[in-house]
Amino acid sequence: MRKRAAEAEVDPGEDRQFVAAIARGFDILHAFRAEDPMLGNQELAERTGLPRATVSRLTHTLTRLGYLTYLPRFAKYQLGLGAVPLGQLALANMSIRRLAAPLMRALSEETQASTSLGKRDGLLMVYVEHVSPRTAVALQLEVGSRLPLALTAMGRAWYARSGEAEREAIDRDLAARQPGEWPAIRDGLREAVAMQEELGFTASLGDWQATVHAAGAAVALPGGEVVALNCGAPAFMLGRERVMTEIGPRLAAVARRIEAMARGPG
The missing domain is CATH 1.10.10.10 (Winged helix-like DNA-binding domain superfamily/Winged helix DNA-binding domain)
Structure with missing residues (x-):
């Protein structure tokens, strides 16, 4: 429910x-x-x-x-x-999509992994931009897809860069809605905050779906809004080591570049 x-x-x-x-x-x-x-x-x-x-x-x-x-x-x-017009207008008004799309496309083709940009919607993350590599094997997701914030790399990245008050509110909601799973969810979120501080990115290695591995990185926009990126693929294509040593650092670099572009010159 x-x-x-x-x-x-x-x-x-x-x-x-x-x-x-x-x-x-x-x-x-x-x-x-x-x-x-x-x-x-x-x-x-x-x-x-x-x-x-x-x-x-x-x-x-x-x-x-x-x-x-x-x-x-x-x-x-x-x-x-x-x-339809409401969704199209909302997407058209997101200048961050225009900034991020070329960088996302380049990363997706270079890594042969899907790359997405998402915004928070309650306890979910909603894709507002999505790029898949030109390969037969890719994650079957698209703009408008909604994924759980607490279990995905994108959601964890958003959580790690959000304010303390927002994290506390999310914690309360998750604990109330999923009391049995909350201890494991809490550990994953705490690990994401530590990873963000140390490495600049987060990860979900089978936590959302056992067959999916991904890295996540958040983007803090000038107005104070936080959005998040992910880069993921089926686990057999994207092992833990590659997520941690290649995909994560590259995604974090893309996120920082988008932040710089959003701030503009100076």
């Missing part, structure tokens, strides 16, 4: 400006994923934690507005064309 309002680090009960109905509508839209493009009301209720009756009213409204499309054959919904 996913409760997006909690992931936003906002307590609606303490914020009189917070419009819960709008938040619930976005909960519905955020429930769709690239691997699950069609969802029914029951599935949406399970993912959002909202009552089935509430979900039914929200999907009806979002369909009328064009943000969802109903598929009678499957009795399910998919994202509608109304959602």
Whole structure:
């Protein structure tokens, strides 16, 4: 079950400006994923934690507005064309994508590993740029893919460069949501902070998926926002030693170059 309002680090009960109905509508839209493009009301209720009756009213409204499309054959919904311009506009406004893309493309081809740029969305990282090498074997991910912050190299890099207050809030959410897994997750995050301080990058060696190895590096933008990069491939192509001695240092260098470009001359 996913409760997006909690992931936003906002307590609606303490914020009189917070419009819960709008938040619930976005909960519905955020429930769709690239691997699950069609969802029914029951599935949406399970993912959002909202009552089935509430979900039914929200999907009806979002369909009328064009943000969802109903598929009678499957009795399910998919994202509608109304959602497309919002995503395109958001991506177009991210100048960091234009700065990072050429460097990401060069690194991907040189290492034969996929390289991505992501932003934090609650306890997830969302890809806003993705480059795969021109090889038959590559990670099957794309712009819009959402990965767990705590288990991925990209998410750990973001965590390691974020502020102490943000890390504490993330820790509380993770401990509450995954109490059984929290000790192992906490150890991985603490290790990521130490790696970032010592090496300038982080790693995920089978922690997210047993068959995937990756390095991560964060980019601190002039306005205070933090985004993160990763460079990864199937584990049989990218062993631990290569991640630690080649991919990680090269990705960290790319991150520092992007930071310098974002700051501009002087």
